[in-house]
Amino acid sequence: MARPRRPRRVQESLGSIVLVLEIVVVFLAALVAWGLGALSAPVAIGGGAALVLLMVVAIRTLASSVGVVLGWIAQAVLVAGGLLIPELFIVGLLFVGMWTYCMIMGARIDRRQAGNDRRQAGNGPAPAGD
Numbered sequence: 001m002a003r004p005r006r007p008r009r010v011q012e013s014l015g016s017i018v019l020v021l022e023i024v025v026v027f028l029a030a031l032v033a034w035g036l037g038a039l040s041a042p043v044a045i046g047g048g049a050a051l052v053l054l055m056v057v058a059i060r061t062l063a064s065s066v067g068v069v070l071g072w073i074a075q076a077v078l079v080a081g082g083l084l085i086p087e088l089f090i091v092g093l094l095f096v097g098m099w100t101y102c103m104i105m106g107a108r109i110d111r112r113q114a115g116n117d118r119r120q121a122g123n124g125p126a127p128a129g130d
Contacts, residue, residue, distance in 0.1 A: 010113070011106025012062040015071055018098050019055045022078065025095070026051050029081060029088060038084045051077055068103060075099050 030048025033039045039047070055074050061067035075096045082089030 006063075009063070009106065010109040011103060012067075014102035014106045015062045015068070015099070016059050018095065018102055019059050019071060019074065022074065022095050023052050023055050025091060026055070026078065029078075029085065029091075033081075033084055036085070071099060071103075 026048050030044045033048075034041050034044035038044070051074060054070060054077070058067045058070035058074055061070065075092070078095060079089060079092030082092055
C-alpha cells in the first residue's frame with residue numbers, strides 16, 4: 001500500500017515552479033554559450049548540467065532550508081553567467097526577482113495557513129446542543 005503524500009507548502013510549490021522554468025533556461029543558455037564560442041562544448045554542457053543538477057537537488061530539498069539556500073546559490077550562478085553571455089544578467093535578474101517574490105510570499109502564506117490551522121485545531125468540535 002502506498003503511503004500518503006506529504007502536503008506541500010506554498011513556498012515549496014512556488015520555488016519548484018521557478019526552478020523548473022530555470023532549468024529550461026539553463027539548458028538553452030549552455031547551448032548558446034557553446035554555439036557562440038564563449039565556452040568549449042564540454043565546459044558549456046558540463047557546466048550547464050552541473051547547474052541543472054544543483055537545481056534538481058534544490059527542488060527535491062525545498063521542504064527544508066537547505067533547498068532554499070541551494071536555490072539562492074543557483075540564482076547567483078545564473079546571474080554570474082552574465083560574465084560569459086551578457087544577456088544572462090537580465091535573465092538572471094528576472095529569475096532572482098521571481099525567486100525572491102516566491103520565497104517571501106510563499107513563506108507569508110505558509111505562516112498565515114499555519115496560524116489558521118492552529119486556530120482551528122484549538123477550537124475543537126462544537127458542543128452538542130438541543
